[in-house]
Amino acid sequence: MNEDHRNNGNDRERRGRHDRDGRPARGPRSSRGGDQPGGREHGRQGAQRGANRRDRTDDRSRTNRAPRERAKDADPARRAAYDTLRTVADSDSYANLTLPPMLRERRIIGRDAAFATELAYGTLRYQGRYDAIIATVADRRLEQLDPPVLDVLRLGAHQLLAMRVPDHAAVSATVGLARSAVGAGSAQFVNAILRRIAERELPEWLDIITAEVPEETDRLAVSSSHPAWIVRSMRQSLSTTADGADDLPALLEADNTPPAVTLVLRPGLATDEDAPNGQPTRWASTARTLSHGDPGALEAVRSARAGVQDEGSQLVTLIAAAAPVDGPDATWLDLCAGPGGKAALFGALLAERSPDGVLVANEISTHRARLVDQSTAAVRTVLPGLSVRIGDGREVGHEQPGAFDRVLVDAPCTGLGALRRRPESRWRRSLSDLATLGPLQRQLLTSALNATRPGGVVAYVTCSPHLAETHAVVTDVLKRAEHAEVLDAVEIAERVIGAPLPSQQGPYVQLWPHRHGTDAMFLALIRR
Numbered sequence: 292m293n294e295d296h297r298n299n300g301n302d303r304e305r306r307g308r309h310d311r312d313g314r315p316a317r318g319p320r321s322s323r324g325g326d327q328p329g330g331r332e333h334g335r336q337g338a339q340r341g342a343n344r345r346d347r348t349d350d351r352s353r354t355n356r357a358p359r360e361r362a363k364d365a366d367p368a369r370r371a372a373y374d375t376l377r378t379v380a381d382s383d384s385y386a387n388l389t390l391p392p393m394l395r396e397r398r399i400i401g402r403d404a405a406f407a408t409e410l411a412y413g414t415l416r417y418q419g420r421y422d423a424i425i426a427t428v429a430d431r432r433l434e435q436l437d438p439p440v441l442d443v444l445r446l447g448a449h450q451l452l453a454m455r456v457p458d459h460a461a462v463s464a465t466v467g468l469a470r471s472a473v474g475a476g477s478a479q480f481v482n483a484i485l486r487r488i489a490e491r492e493l494p495e496w497l498d499i500i501t502a503e504v505p506e507e508t509d510r511l512a513v514s515s516s517h518p519a520w521i522v523r524s525m526r527q528s529l530s531t532t533a534d535g536a537d538d539l540p541a542l543l544e545a546d547n548t549p550p551a552v553t554l555v556l557r558p559g560l561a562t563d564e565d566a567p568n569g570q571p572t573r574w575a576s577t578a579r580t581l582s583h584g585d586p587g588a589l590e591a592v593r594s595a596r597a598g599v600q601d602e603g604s605q606l607v608t609l610i611a612a613a614a615p616v617d618g619p620d621a622t623w624l625d626l627c628a629g630p631g632g633k634a635a636l637f638g639a640l641l642a643e644r645s646p647d648g649v650l651v652a653n654e655i656s657t658h659r660a661r662l663v664d665q666s667t668a669a670v671r672t673v674l675p676g677l678s679v680r681i682g683d684g685r686e687v688g689h690e691q692p693g694a695f696d697r698v699l700v701d702a703p704c705t706g707l708g709a710l711r712r713r714p715e716s717r718w719r720r721s722l723s724d725l726a727t728l729g730p731l732q733r734q735l736l737t738s739a740l741n742a743t744r745p746g747g748v749v750a751y752v753t754c755s756p757h758l759a760e761t762h763a764v765v766t767d768v769l770k771r772a773e774h775a776e777v778l779d780a781v782e783i784a785e786r787v788i789g790a791p792l793p794s795q796q797g798p799y800v801q802l803w804p805h806r807h808g809t810d811a812m813f814l815a816l817i818r819r
């Protein structure tokens with residue numbers, strides 16, 4: 292999966308908040324209470340009841356219409372959002388890789404594309420919250436519902452509770468979607484459930500779905516739409532930081548907020564002129580955020596002189612390249628390189644220092660190795676010694692012991708630090724993933740240490756702040772490693788940034804979306 296594609300979708304989602312009448316949105320619908328004294332609009336219930344009555348008449352007349360006419364009921368944007376949810380559920384696809392090509396293929400553009408994106412991604416993020424509301428209203432277990440019907444209901448709930456779609460439009464268009472996508476038999480049920488949901492604003496629903504939940508973590512999980520095990524893990528990870536876990540709700544909120552698009556200007560290859568709207572960021576000198584525009588339209592991105600990359604991901608790469616090495620420093624390895632964002636930055640930094648240097652970008656998956664090829668295409672023009680290797684990183688340590696001066700291990704992980712950019716991922720992950728990933732992470736770090744010569748440096752990185760993937764892996768591997776010294780990554784980070792990096796305990800760097808505005812990247816530096 293290429294980070295570029297994921298971010299493109301997020302950008303559209305971020306900019307796409309609007310209603311179906313084309314008015315720019317001021318924020319989530321639930322915040323309207325804050326705009327007006329008394330919270331909920333008092334006149335609304337009566338008006339809504341009137342609208343509901345009108346809707347019911349409309350719906351009845353629709354069922355009597357000819358099928359060709361009824362086909363108009365499912366508008367293309369809602370249908371695309373629905374098809375995305377079904378594809379994500381049925382084939383384990385990523386929404387950010389499914390929806391954008393679907394929109395292109397169906398020629399859904401502009402506001403409709405933005406609407407479909409916000410609807411699909413927002414519904415996926417808030418699925419847990421909506422499921423709790425739907426279960427309350429339907430008065431039955433969700434497993435008893437047909438999955439396509441449940442998806443239609445979730446889409447309706449998102450329009451009613453988080454988008455500025457008038458209730459009558461949200462209900463009638465979603466009933467139309469149910470009729471055309473699932474079948475006429477579902478329409479009445481969908482209509483009834485959505486009308487019940489429309490009777491209350493989001494804050495009221497949150498009170499209702501959390502009222503009977505005794506434990507605070509579980510309440511937070513339901514209201515912030517996260518699996519409880521993730522909330523527990525995040526609380527535990529935050530507790531080990533200098534600032535403690537009081538800001539856990541802010542982290543969960545940040546997970547629900549699509550990030551700005553951040554570009555990397557690969558050193559020696561791209562400059563500010565390549566990103567005319569780019570704004571410098573706080574931590575990484577190579578990063579620029581884009582306030583608007585499609586990054587894919589920039590020539591520098593198309594030619595891979597620049598790319599879309601989270602600022603935290605850039606920062607840990609800059610730190611990994613800056614950690615002091617004893618002796619020569621021109622033979623580098625990226626052990627887990629796909630899709631190649633860090634490899635491209637790592638390579639550009641090496642090219643600036645040693646144009647004759649060597650960077651081996653290793654990746655186990657052939658498809659992802661191809662993405663590394665694409666990401667590093669421009670870097671290879673300034674670093675001919677950059678090669679892409681397809682192979683198991685666990686074997687590199689035996690095959691090439693002590694061959695490298697500097698090794699980056701961006702280990703496969705749960706990705707819990709990047710939930711804000713992958714709408715469905717929180718529901719895909721489970722505690723059991725840690726049991727599979729843990730041994731792999733330990734083996735990869737061990738291999739990296741074996742592949743590093745004495746005096747060289749290993750950077751161990753995850754885009755997860757889960758302690759089982761960060762501290763525990765480093766501690767366990769170091770117990771068995773000879774001649775390995777943990778470096779103070781925070782001190783090196785602050786040298787790279789030229790300013791203090793807040794909320795750090797050291798010696799590892801841990802970034803957070805709500806504290807640093809980056810993905811929750813973890814970095815440990817180990818010298819052989």
Ligand SMILES: C[S@@+](CC[C@H](N)C(=O)[O-])C[C@H]1O[C@@H](n2cnc3c(N)ncnc32)[C@H](O)[C@@H]1O
Nearest residue numbers: 627628629630631632633655683684701702703
């Ligand atoms: C977190 S991603 C790396 C992201 C990449 N560094 C970037 O910035 O674009 C982890 C990668 O490790 C790869 N991987 C998983 N197991 C591996 C193994 N045994 N050896 C090498 N790579 C592996 C995965 O296919 C995935 O591409």
